[in-house]
Amino acid sequence: MVNIIIPVLLALACIYGVYSYVRKLRQGGGCCGEHEPPVKKVKVADRDKSHYPYETVLTIDGMTCSNCVRRVENALNNLDGVWAQVDLGSRKAIVRTKQVLSEDTLREVVQKAGYLVLSVQPGQSEAREEQ
Structure with missing residues (x-):
């Protein structure tokens, strides 16, 4: 029984790790939404x-x-x-x-x-x- 439970737990941990990594790649998760479009810059009309x-x-x-x-x-x-x-x-x-x-x-x-x-x-x- 123990010989079956340990490999199943390891497999679940691996599956969860891969799932989390793929989710991070798709949705972002770095600094300030690095996988999102950049923030649009507010331009100042008077630059003198x-x-x-x-x-x-x-x-x-x-x-x-x-x-x-x-x-x-x-x-x-x-x-x-x-x-x-x-x-x-x-x-x-x-x-x-x-x-x-x-x-x-x-x-x-x-x-x-x-x-x-x-x-x-x-x-x-x-x-x-x-x-």
Whole structure:
């Protein structure tokens, strides 16, 4: 009896493993739905840097792929008067704004997108104005 039960359990475990692997391949299961179509990028109409007198640099945790970058950029670019560019390698977002935005607003927008802001620093344009 034991000679039959053990091979049956091993066979069921193998079948379940193959089933899970095939399901993962079909439906995705990696970072941010890597097997799904990429997130569509929100394009900013005004890309003239001189129109954005304020600049803030955010350090963001939790981004692992280009879909993560697009999600953060889209969340920030949906704000009125904002042009954000995110770099995955440095985990930083350069946020250019036409009006001053509070640190809390920027943190909240990134958090709603599913990521964490580790630090907020004034960018080069704001640093020049302070001097």
